[in-house]
Amino acid sequence: MxxxxxxxxxxxxxxxxxxxxxxxxxxxxxxxxxxxxxxxxxxKFDHLVLGPAAGQGMSNRLQCQGSKALNRTHSSNGRLGVDGSIAFVTVFTIYNSSVDKLDDKSSNTIVGNASYNKVDRSMAVLNVFINFIQVAMPQSEVIVLTDPVSDLSVHRHRVSLYPIQGEYSRDKLMLQRIRSYITYLDTRLHKLSQNPRNITHYIFTDSDIAVVDDLGQMFRDHPNFHMALTFRNNKAQPLNSGFIAVRGTPDAILRAKLFLQEVLKIYVSKYINASRMLGDQLALAWVVKSKPHFDASRFAKTVAFSDDIGGTSILFLPCALYNWTPPEGAGQFHGMPLNVKVVHFKGSRKRLMLESWNFYSSTLDTADMLCLILGSGRTKYDF
Known part of the structure; x- marks a missing residue:
């Protein structure tokens, strides 16, 4: 036992x-x-992953079958009747160029048939930004505001560099961007005082946007605004700073400059801890909403409206048309409006921007390219 x-x-x-x-x-x-x-x-995927395109069956939305458009986008023929030329202005600089130019292929990224190191990637985005503008608005100028010490070289037709002294570190770049805009507007005022008939309208944008329609209609259909901002239905950050338009008259440039100076003041005094990102958008919203009796509920509708903010006549344009973001951002639930004018590849969408240009170059069809963007899904394509 x-x-x-x-x-x-x-x-x-x-x-x-x-x-x-x-x-x-x-x-x-x-x-x-x-x-x-x-x-x-x-x-982060190294290829596009297409999914169902949002907005199926909705009127006035792009309808797609894969990357093939089933209906056509609306072209505005926007330059007709516009008094003055149009110039796009962006802030761009290069970091760590001496290191990145070393022949180290281990960190290279492949997009299509091209291989990019870090500097190449940034320059590819800038060049695609210019490419889209020159297709949609071939008579427009592109001005790149940059750090004077930046090793930046761009040899493109109707493209010029404009060095402005400042603090271009990553942590201060958004702050510097507003300062550069103010400085540039100030120089335009001086030029206009010498030649008041030489009117040029300005569109200040991020360099990761694609202009897919002529924006001249904005100045023709809304003849009285000083500057334009884009808005979305977001309580904390209703205004996106990636697209700011300024009419080219002396009064409009002066009013836009004074408005941005107020935004800069609020940025530094209230949101300096968010200087790397979002601080400019928070400051924009604070200045606009601080106007007595301002009706912020209008941000919930995709309809343009105007208001006087501290003496500056501001045209508020819906992001859905003038600052549309691919899936993961504004508009993904309701698809893409047929008359979208600007696509913003912010955040983790830079690769998608390059892929979209490559697709357009092979098809020369804007609507099909927009279907490719719309069906790109919520995949992380950034590099």
Whole structure:
């Protein structure tokens, strides 16, 4: 009996060891699966992954079958009747160029048939930005405001560099952008005082946008605004600073300059801790909403409206048309309006911007390209 009892204890011990080992293995397996799942979620794809295009069956929305447009986008013929030329202005600089230009292919990224290092990637985005403008608005100028010490070289027709002294570090770039806009507007005022008939309207934008329709209609259909901002239905950040238009008259340039000076003052005094990102948009919203009796509920509708903010006549344009963001941003639930004019590849969408240009170059069809963008899904394409 004692021998049998000892054997039972031994067998029970073996069973216990087996169960503990098995449970530990299952737990480790589950943990490894969770880690792998997180890696998959955070993975940045090196190719486009198309999904269903939002807005199917909705009127006045682009309808797509894959990357083929089933209806056509509306072209505005916007330059007709516009008094003055139009120039696009963007702030752009290059970081760590001496390091990135080393022949280290380990960190290179492939998009289509091209290989990019960090400097190449930034320059590719800038060049595609220019490409889209020159297709949609071939008579427009592009002015690149940049750090005088930046090793930046752009040899393109109707493109010029305009160095402005300032602090262009990553942490201060958004702050510097407003300062550069103010400085540039000030120089335009001086030029106009010498030649008041030389009217040029200005559109200040991020360099990661694609202009897909002529924007001249904006100045023709709304002849009285000093500057234009784009808005979305977002309580904390209703205004996006990636698109700001300024009419080219002396009064409008002066009023826009004074408005941006007020935004800069609020930026520095209230939102300096957000100087790397979002501070400019928070400051814009604060200046606009601080106007007594300003009706912020208008931001919930995709209808343009005007208001006087501190003496500056501001035209508020819906992001859905003038600052539309691919899936993961404004507009993804309701598709893409047929008359969209600007696509903003902000955040993790830079690769998609280059892929879109490559697709357009092979098809020369804007509507099909917009279907490619619309169906790109919520995948992380940034590099």
């Amino acid at each position: 004692k021998i049998f009892s000892g054997w039972r204890r031994f067998a029970f011990g073996l069973l216990l060891i087996f169960l503990v080992t098995h449970l530990f293995s299952v737990r480790e397996l589950n943990n490894s699966k969770m880690v792998e799942s997180r890696k998959q979620l955070n993975k």
